[in-house]
Amino acid sequence: MDLVLDLDGVGKDFSAGPFFARRRTAAVTEVSLRVHAGRTVGLVGESGSGKSTLGRMAVGLLTPDRGRVTVHGQPLSSLTPKKMRPFRRTMQMVFQDSSNSLNPRMTLEDLLVEPFRAQDLHTRAERRHRAAALADEVGLARSGLARLPHEFSGGQRQRISIARALALEPDLLVADEPVSALDVSVQAQILNLFKDIQQARGFAMLFVSHDMAVVEFISDQVAVMRAGSLVEFGSRDEIFDSPREPYTRTLLDAAPSL
């Protein structure tokens, strides 16, 4: 299988505290993790576990203080800003709060065309054509192409974010709590959409969530983080049927699933 994301001993520190007594704390100590093409690794942990920090390092939004992030054989640290820009096509991210990541004054069509414009790809006509195709792919009606973000529901806005992330055909998608703010019925639709699109396109996905049941549904493999460290990693069945770490068991036990 094709290795897409290779995190090798990756760590990140943040400073905290008053100015003269500033302390450095490790948000992520040293984590190694691999994600292959067509596969989903679910990353679970509670707030402060470092799961979002790790996700951001994986797509180059944060630079690690330790270790190495390699995407498709390309170490991100060796990319100059000039080379990074075109390389960003290969890795995309979907956030929890889609309404904050969409420009409120852009129509759906503008929003879907923007990724191509940013990368200077295709002719104008071709961009519009692709925008319409993306709308179809994520289940948004073409009749809504002229609408503004606030005219869409939360679930539809998350579809827009997914479409934007997919526009440049990334090899790696990092989704950070993409369904946490959604109602159960909408969450089911969006989770199905993630599965369908991944099956169709075959990208590698790192799916960050605090919800054990969601992670069980979406993942092939699962990584459990606590206080900046990876405490357990295994196939979905291993983690959910016979977790080795007591902490994983605690998380499973606390999950208010039916």
Next chain:
Amino acid sequence: MHTTTEPVLRVSGLSARIGDLSLVRDVGFEVHRGRTLAVVGESGSGKSITAAAVMGILPPQIKAEGSVFFDGTELLGEPARRRRARGGAEIGYVFQEPMSALHPLLRIGTQMIRPLRHHLGLSRGEARDRALELLEQVGLGGERKVLDAYVHELSGGMRQRVMIAMAISCGPRLLLADEPTTALDPTVQQQILRLLVRLREELDLALVLISHDLGLVARYSDEVLVMYDGRVVEQGLTAQIIEQPAQPYTRALIDAAPRLGRRVDRLPTIDRAVLDQTRAMAGGV
């Protein structure tokens, strides 16, 4: 079952509207001492409007009709002054976001002591002792410093414990918790819900739990009220409804949630037809 005793809270024929737009229609339920009723629904179902009507904190442009009967008194239409005296003392409230429900510039102690002095007429010293007792009751006993802390210095779980301590401080008979754990980590969420259930038993309270989370409702409530589009779809004993929902909407809502141990390839989504049918059945258009 406590059907022989008087309910602490009886809501009947409750409707709320903004102008011509109906938000909640003909909602009714009862809660008894020592029992937990969960009100569950997705956004727009009317569960929070229902809660706000019971709490008497509906925005002025929303007009409510019907009856909210609490411990022998009709609350709906009660003068604001009387209502304020009751709110916080006889009915305790726990909100989703303690960060915004607590005052950012006042120490926790100050905020806890005020209602104790106002409602119970305690002296400053007595109120402080009572506040410490209350913190002990919600599991912050070893944390003397909490009284002198500001909200932002506490963790999410501690803030919610403080909220709960304040909600029970004046001996309420009814505790209303509106999404009390939605913003919390699962392990903390579990602790807070166990705390609420324990307090309900110890203090013999009636607990109303508003939530969007069926899994949580299944675990922590005795009775449940399922709402959709401002109306009650189904109500009854939680175990029974989760096990064998009578309404297709409830069934669909249960199935749509990812469930531990159920490894399906796709999640069933809620049919348009089920939604239309549910709306029609509940007497809507």
